[in-house]
Amino acid sequence: MSDSSYSSGHLFRWVWTNYLRQHTGTMAIALLFMVLEGSMLGALAYLMQPMFDQVFVEGQADMLWIVGIVLIGIFLVRAVSGVAQKVLLTRVAQKTAAHLRTDLLDHMMKQDGGFHQSHPPGYLIQRVQSDVAAVGDVWRAVITGAGRDAIGLVVLMGVAINVDPLWALLACVGIPLLVLPAAVAQRFVRDRARESRDLGATLSTRLDEVFHGIVQIKLNALEAYQSRQYRDLTKRFVNTEVRTAFGGAAIPAMVDIMSGVGFMAVILYGGSEIIAGEKTIGQFMSFFTAMGFAFDPLRRLGAMSGLWQVAASSIERLKELMDAPLLLKSPDNPIAAPAETPDIALSNVSLSYGDAQVLTDLSLTAAAGQTTALVGASGAGKSTIFNLLTRLVDPNSGEVTIGGIKTTAMAMEDLRQMFSVVTQEALLFDETLRENIVLGRTDVSDARLREVMEAAHVADFVDNLPEGLETRVGPRGSALSGGQRQRVVIARALLRDTPILLLDEATSALDAQSEQVVQDALDRLATGRTTIVIAHRLSTIRGADKIVVMDRGRAMDEGTHEELLERGGIYADLYRLQFQDGKTVSDTRPMGPKGRALLANTPSEPNLFQRLGQALFG
Numbered sequence: 001m002s003d004s005s006y007s008s009g010h011l012f013r014w015v016w017t018n019y020l021r022q023h024t025g026t027m028a029i030a031l032l033f034m035v036l037e038g039s040m041l042g043a044l045a046y047l048m049q050p051m052f053d054q055v056f057v058e059g060q061a062d063m064l065w066i067v068g069i070v071l072i073g074i075f076l077v078r079a080v081s082g083v084a085q086k087v088l089l090t091r092v093a094q095k096t097a098a099h100l101r102t103d104l105l106d107h108m109m110k111q112d113g114g115f116h117q118s119h120p121p122g123y124l125i126q127r128v129q130s131d132v133a134a135v136g137d138v139w140r141a142v143i144t145g146a147g148r149d150a151i152g153l154v155v156l157m158g159v160a161i162n163v164d165p166l167w168a169l170l171a172c173v174g175i176p177l178l179v180l181p182a183a184v185a186q187r188f189v190r191d192r193a194r195e196s197r198d199l200g201a202t203l204s205t206r207l208d209e210v211f212h213g214i215v216q217i218k219l220n221a222l223e224a225y226q227s228r229q230y231r232d233l234t235k236r237f238v239n240t241e242v243r244t245a246f247g248g249a250a251i252p253a254m255v256d257i258m259s260g261v262g263f264m265a266v267i268l269y270g271g272s273e274i275i276a277g278e279k280t281i282g283q284f285m286s287f288f289t290a291m292g293f294a295f296d297p298l299r300r301l302g303a304m305s306g307l308w309q310v311a312a313s314s315i316e317r318l319k320e321l322m323d324a325p326l327l328l329k330s331p332d333n334p335i336a337a338p339a340e341t342p343d344i345a346l347s348n349v350s351l352s353y354g355d356a357q358v359l360t361d362l363s364l365t366a367a368a369g370q371t372t373a374l375v376g377a378s379g380a381g382k383s384t385i386f387n388l389l390t391r392l393v394d395p396n397s398g399e400v401t402i403g404g405i406k407t408t409a410m411a412m413e414d415l416r417q418m419f420s421v422v423t424q425e426a427l428l429f430d431e432t433l434r435e436n437i438v439l440g441r442t443d444v445s446d447a448r449l450r451e452v453m454e455a456a457h458v459a460d461f462v463d464n465l466p467e468g469l470e471t472r473v474g475p476r477g478s479a480l481s482g483g484q485r486q487r488v489v490i491a492r493a494l495l496r497d498t499p500i501l502l503l504d505e506a507t508s509a510l511d512a513q514s515e516q517v518v519q520d521a522l523d524r525l526a527t528g529r530t531t532i533v534i535a536h537r538l539s540t541i542r543g544a545d546k547i548v549v550m551d552r553g554r555a556m557d558e559g560t561h562e563e564l565l566e567r568g569g570i571y572a573d574l575y576r577l578q579f580q581d582g583k584t585v586s587d588t589r590p591m592g593p594k595g596r597a598l599l600a601n602t603p604s605e606p607n608l609f610q611r612l613g614q615a616l617f618g
Helices: 008-057 063-109 114-120 121-162 165-171 177-212 212-217 223-275 281-323 380-387 412-416 434-437 446-455 480-497 510-524 561-567 569-578 591-600 607-616
Strands: 342-355 356-367 371-375 397-402 419-423 501-503 529-532 546-551 554-559
Touching: 008 063, 008 121, 008 281, 008 419, 063 281, 114 165, 121 165, 121 177, 121 281, 165 223, 165 281, 177 212, 177 281, 212 223, 223 281, 342 380, 356 371, 356 380, 356 397, 356 529, 356 554, 371 380, 380 397, 380 501, 380 529, 397 419, 419 480, 419 510, 434 446, 434 480, 446 480, 446 510, 480 510, 501 510, 546 561, 554 561, 554 569, 561 569
Parallel strands: 371 529, 371 546, 419 501, 501 529
Antiparallel strands: 342 356, 342 397, 546 554
């Protein structure tokens, strides 16, 4: 969320080059209709002189029908032209907004994990939805109104100058005085509009947090607190919107004041000429009709400058996101992914997020076709390994290889096609059960779908759903239980049939009965695949081919379940904590040799009591 600022000209060129230029033909046709619509006001003003002088003053009754027919023609052409150009430009504006929204979403989905950590979902939703919609709506209003009003203003000023150039000059005497105040007002509007957009993003983020955490909010009686926080943000948002409206209204208000000054000058000077017989009533009515019509589009153009600043603040935010660099890209000449079930290796990998060191000189391997489990306290770096394997992030140093090929040497799509991931939070979309399993694939037969559903135990409950496979599962799968959602994700993974399986606490949130069913499905899924499991519940990984014990971003020990228990250390202590009647038991046996070697080079951190002693007694 940068604070950089772009000039209005730069933003306009960006929108024109990337989105509007492809609609040049449609906009040219709309421009022709704008000319017709705008020029009709000039024709009406021009008609005032013969109508007053020849019909009303000289009494030429035969001119009444001619004037009447011409008036009908003027308003008919103006009406048809107005509808045509509005439809055409609305089409352009909506297509431009849709193109921009799609490009923005595509670009954000290509960003790495660090980008999404620094840009909350509410902020990004505000950009994709509200800002793009604001750009589309304001852009349509600006190009529709500004084009029509600018052309009408030119034609009307031409009529006024034709009647008397000096009168026209006197009418515009106050316009130069608007330049500086208008510039100040435009900057004010843009700054307030930018502030308003940021507050809108904050409000969206707050709502996202409230609705996703509604259960915890209720359980902790936080409704009043959350309501107060949201009310305070809303109050700031309302105040900013009011200030933006004030700035936007100031420009047309200044136009009104200057228009009054101009009209007064014309009446004083022109009125004396009419009294002296130097000008006719028809000329005066033609001039004042033209100038009356002219100051109205001038006023709207002044208001549109404020509207443009609102749009500019949104475009500015959108461009900041589009300019955000892609830190993770596929290589120019990628190497093909391994065809067989691969092994996995991390060699001397270090990674930090800002100042926080996550992994330190980490080396580990996972044999092809076997199950490797990662255990350790929260924050040990286990989930980060998954992010490295799938290139959601790249290491600061070291190498990650799959089947002997560096992950950075493969195309991103090819790399990620090698993985199936089952996590604690099963991600389902608000679509049918069938769509949540096949995920857009059209080559899946009913027989194959039934096969994976039976293997994942989805078939156990699908027939009980109201519409079977065609039942919509609700937002985030809310129509299904936790165990059912996990089984759907496992069916999805079975259908993908990838060589590598990543399991992250896949059964930790389930009850005992659901866990047994899901664990059975996971065991089937892992067969013949290179599988890496993250688990805090050690009962789920006792049968792993290898268990890697992690602590503070390092691999402290590794081996089978029996070997680690025999050697003692962190794993043995964790195991006894979970399985000896819930009692905390210290491990008096020595740590494994790998753990001793790494721990000797790892700076120790004070425990809780040591930190309290330092805080209290210095």
